[in-house]
Amino acid sequence: xxxxxxxxxxxxxxxxxxxxxxxxxxxxxxxxxxxxxxxxxxxxxxxxxxxxxxxxxxxxxxxxxxxxxxxxxxxxxxxxxxxxxxxxxxxxxxxxxxxxxxxxxxxxxxxxxxxxxxxxxxxxxxxxxxxxxxxxxxxxxxxxxxxxxxxxxxxxxxxxxxxxxxxxxxxxxxxxxxxxxxxxxxxxxxxxxxxxxxxxxxxxxxxxxxxxxxxxxxxxxxxxxxxxxxxxxxxxxxxxxxxxxxxxxxxxxxxxxxxxxxxxxxxxxxxxxxxxxxxxxxxxxxxxxxxxxxxxxxxxxxxxxxxxxxxxxxxxxxxxxxxxxxxxxxxxxxxxxxxxxxxxxxxxxxxxxxxxxxxxxxxxxxxxxxxxxxxxxxxxxxxxxxxxxxxxxxxxxxxxxxxxxxxxxxxxxxxxxxxxxxxxxxxxxxxxxxxxxxxxxxxxxxxxxxxxxxxxxxxxxxx
Amino acid sequence: xxxxxxxxxxxxxxxxxxxxxxxxxxxxxxxxxxxxxxxxxxxxxxxxxxxxxxxxxxxxxxxxxxxxxxxxxxxxxxxxxxxxxxxxxxxxxxxxxxxxxxxxxxxxxxxxxxxxxxxxxxxxxxxxxxxxxxxxxxxxxxxxxxxxxxxxxxxxxxxxxxxxxxxxxxxxxxxxxxxxxxxxxxxxxxxxxxxxxxxxxxxxxxxxxxxxxxxxxxx
Numbered sequence: 001x002x003x004x005x006x007x008x009x010x011x012x013x014x015x016x017x018x019x020x021x022x023x024x025x026x027x028x029x030x031x032x033x034x035x036x037x038x039x040x041x042x043x044x045x046x047x048x049x050x051x052x053x054x055x056x057x058x059x060x061x062x063x064x065x066x067x068x069x070x071x072x073x074x075x076x077x078x079x080x081x082x083x084x085x086x087x088x089x090x091x092x093x094x095x096x097x098x099x100x101x102x103x104x105x106x107x108x109x110x111x112x113x114x115x116x117x118x119x120x121x122x123x124x125x126x127x128x129x130x131x132x133x134x135x136x137x138x139x140x141x142x143x144x145x146x147x148x149x150x151x152x153x154x155x156x157x158x159x160x161x162x163x164x165x166x167x168x169x170x171x172x173x174x175x176x177x178x179x180x181x182x183x184x185x186x187x188x189x190x191x192x193x194x195x196x197x198x199x200x201x202x203x204x205x206x207x208x209x210x211x212x213x214x215x216x217x218x219x220x221x222x223x224x225x226x227x228x229x230x231x232x233x234x235x236x237x238x239x240x241x242x243x244x245x246x247x248x249x250x251x252x253x254x255x256x257x258x259x260x261x262x263x264x265x266x267x268x269x270x271x272x273x274x275x276x277x278x279x280x281x282x283x284x285x286x287x288x289x290x291x292x293x294x295x296x297x298x299x300x301x302x303x304x305x306x307x308x309x310x311x312x313x314x315x316x317x318x319x320x321x322x323x324x325x326x327x328x329x330x331x332x333x334x335x336x337x338x339x340x341x342x343x344x345x346x347x348x349x350x351x352x353x354x355x356x357x358x359x360x361x362x363x364x365x366x367x368x369x370x371x372x373x374x375x376x377x378x379x380x381x382x383x384x385x386x387x388x389x390x391x392x393x394x395x396x397x398x399x400x401x402x403x404x405x406x407x408x409x410x411x412x413x414x415x416x417x418x419x420x421x422x423x424x425x426x427x428x429x430x431x432x433x434x435x436x437x438x439x440x441x442x443x444x445x446x447x448x449x450x451x452x453x454x455x456x457x458x459x460x461x462x463x
Numbered sequence: 464x465x466x467x468x469x470x471x472x473x474x475x476x477x478x479x480x481x482x483x484x485x486x487x488x489x490x491x492x493x494x495x496x497x498x499x500x501x502x503x504x505x506x507x508x509x510x511x512x513x514x515x516x517x518x519x520x521x522x523x524x525x526x527x528x529x530x531x532x533x534x535x536x537x538x539x540x541x542x543x544x545x546x547x548x549x550x551x552x553x554x555x556x557x558x559x560x561x562x563x564x565x566x567x568x569x570x571x572x573x574x575x576x577x578x579x580x581x582x583x584x585x586x587x588x589x590x591x592x593x594x595x596x597x598x599x600x601x602x603x604x605x606x607x608x609x610x611x612x613x614x615x616x617x618x619x620x621x622x623x624x625x626x627x628x629x630x631x632x633x634x635x636x637x638x639x640x641x642x643x644x645x646x647x648x649x650x651x652x653x654x655x656x657x658x659x660x661x662x663x664x665x666x667x668x669x670x671x672x673x674x675x676x677x678x679x680x681x682x
Contacts, residue, residue: 156498158625197467210467214476 029297029449033442034199036292042439045291050435056428063421064139072142074418081401081413086140087251088393089423092276093133093430094174094248095269095389098241099277100126101181104188105237108230114305116448117298120192121288122281123185124441128433129280130178132426137170139422166250173247177240184233190216190226191447245273252396258339259400262327268320275313275359276389278306282382284434286375288443297449300373307372310385314363317392321360335405347412348399355395358388504623509615510580513566522611522647529603529610529645536603540592544579547571582616583607590682599666600638601630602649611647631674635659638668 067074077084100122107115138144150171152161161168194216197209216222249269252260282303289298328340344352362384371377403410437443501508521527530536532545547570558564570577583606585591596606603610608619620626630637636651638659643649652658663670673679 154495156621156623156625158623158628206467211476215468215473 024296024449024453026450026453029453030195030199030446032294032297033444033446033449034196036438037440037442038196038199038201038205043291046435046439050432050439053428053431053435056425057432058428059421060425060428063418063425064135066418067139067422068144072140074416076413076415076419078411078413080404080409080411081398083140083397083401084413085415085419085423086136088390088397089426090133090136090140091248091269091393091397092390093129093136093426095245095273095276095393096280096386097126097129097133097177097181097277098245098270098273099281100124100129101177101184101237101241102274102277103281104184105234106241108234109238112305113452114302116452117302117444118281118285118306119448120185120188120441120445121285121443122277123181123188124437124443125281125284125434126181126277127178127185128430128437129277130174130181131433132430134174134178135426135429136422166247166254169247170251173240173244177244180233180237180240184230184237187226187230187233188445188448189441190214191218191223192442192445194218195446196442241274242270245269252400257400257404258333258335259343259396262324264320264323264327268317268323271313271316271320272389272392275310275317276386278310278313279382279385279389282306282310282378283386286379286382288438290375292438292443294444297444300375303375303378304369304372307366307378307381310382311363311366314359314366314385318360321356338403339400342403343395343399346399346403348395348402351391352395352399355388355391358384359392362388499621504621505582505618506621507617507619509613509617510582512580512615513577514564515615517614518610518616519612519614536593537597538594540594542593547577582618583622585622589680591680597644598641599634599668600641600644600662601634602637602639602644602646604647604649605630605637605639609647627680628675631679634668634670634674635663638662638666641666 072086075084075086077086100119103115103122104119108119138147141147149155149157150161150168190213193209193213197206197213200206200209246266246269249265253262253265255261285298286303289295325340328336331337343349362381365371365377365381371381398413402413497503522529532549533542534545534549535541535543547567550564550567551571554564554567559568566577606620608617610616635656636659639649639651640662662668668674
């Protein structure tokens with residue numbers, strides 16, 4: 001532990017020493033957050049944004065309906081590239097869905113108080129991202145309506161899921177993650193839902209929040225149970241941050257395709273997931289903070305901390321890229337060496353170049369405090385990272401598959417309009433849910449921010 | 464401020480949660496039960512036919528061999544349904560004026576085959592060869608049930624994949640000597656297990672797991 005001797009507002013490692021402006025009171029915190037939902041008219045930007053998001057959602061609906069009608073042949077997939085955009089998008093979304101639990105559970109267990117302002121938001125984001133992610137493997141099935149065949153149940157076929165396959169582990173990992181994230185999110189919301197109920201200005205609002213609040217009265221017994229349940233769930237959720245994306249990486253690493261068959265995949269995927277998760281949180285929090293004027297509860301220093309996490313995980317991801325290339329060379333295996341060469345200089349070499357730009361070069365700007373503390377530049381860097389992480393999954397899935405062991409089986413993969421429509425549409429699904437969330441729920445934890453007001457010593461961050 | 468909810472709301476909430484769980488369980492149970500019931504499988508349900516043909520009469524009563532009518536049972540992928548001419552080998556002499564047999568006579572006269580309703584019909588995505596089962600010692604009654612006791616024919620088994628694969632996993636439980644295949648009265652002997660394993664060897668049935676390979680049936 002390090003006490004900051006200087007009068008400045010941050011410790012020597014760049015962490016904020018005071019997390020909340022000193023003039024905040026219970027009432028000001030509650031009013032700032034709750035009024036967005038209950039009393040203030042929604043800003044024009046909300047309607048505009050929701051209209052765009054909802055239109056994209058309709059594109060998704062259309063693309064998926066046509067897919068169900070015609071089958072996966074409308075996509076660009078072929079043999080050898082049987083895993084196209086669907087798997088790229090799945091891994092991308094599930095990665096984005098990692099920030100929520102990381103922020104909520106791991107940072108909670110590490111007593112990082114700065115998480116309070118963003119945990120609710122990132123948990124919601126996690127849920128919506130996992131919902132988007134979950135659709136892709138199902139759509140990719142070819143016959144999505146029999147998706148339940150992958151679950152162990154007494155079926156009429158007398159077969160059992162292949163438990164040696166990571167694809168089956170995936171089902172359990174992702175559904176567990178979704179369930180725990182949902183419970184965690186809802187449990188955290190409970191006291192705030194009660195606040196919303198009590199501040200509601202009309203009967204429909206009172207009923208809506210009243211039912212969801214499950215009769216919360218804020219008694220000491222309630223709080224005591226709430227806190228132990230919350231910590232227990234955090235303890236349960238923390239390993240999931242590491243396990244879910246590890247299992248996703250097994251989908252690749254367990255296969256023998258050069259470019260997939262690598263032991264570095266689990267840690268490298270987890271780092272990448274947190275990397276993209278934080279980038280997505282920033283991409284959403286920065287505009288929301290501006291539009292709803294939440295600077296008082298979401299100070300710049302929090303964004304700075306997120307930028308630090310991105311920088312750290314970004315370096316881990318870059319190390320992953322380096323080790324992949326190094327191992328390809330060091331193994332002496334001609335297929336691995338060719339894979340790496342083809343990845344960088346083959347027909348998809350330009351994607352690899354873009355990936356390096358987005359994920360390795362641009363994020364180095366975060367070393368500069370000026371970049372970290374400027375919302376515009378931070379937003380742009382985060383955008384680069386989100387694109388970069390999508391490109392990373394494209395590189396892993398498509399360039400590895402399109403040229404593997406046997407040159408006679410090589411082929412190119414060209415995404416069709418339907419591939420793009422599904423990707424864009426899933427972003428519409430994500431944003432639509434997010435806009436509804438902003439409209440209906442307190443997007444920052446009122447009770448936890450009030451806790452910081454009540455217990456000012458907690459505002460002192462640990463360096 | 465007045466209370467939003469009355470004390471009864473707690474009960475409603477509990478009923479709602481319990482009901483939701485109960486509904487899921489009830490739905491799953493109903494679906495599963497329906498799926499295994501004759502409503503979906505047609506097991507044990509006598510099928511209407513254009514002519515009420517009785518296997519019981521022809522097999523148990525008259526002792527006609529299966530292959531007299533189902534001529535391709537042994538050597539073809541399809542056991543075969545008899546053409547009208549097969550019926551007429553006897554019925555041009557017997558019961559020539561029976562009202563019951565009018566459709567048969569009409570079929571012969573107009574040269575339009577009788578539209579029998581298939582009782583045992585596998586889905587088209589299954590590759591199935593009837594002949595190999597006969598040759599490897601799987602008897603008629605193993606799959607088709609006591610046909611000699613059926614006044615109107617019914618399906619004796621679900622033909623679900625689970626049913627197929629139960630035998631493909633342990634064929635020694637059902638295999639019999641080739642000369643017993645068409646014996647409708649055959650019962651498994653007390654030493655079926657040893658006998659079955661011996662027959663598997665004698666008839667060169669591959670027991671290395673090939674029988675449960677996906678592509679043995681889904682080609």
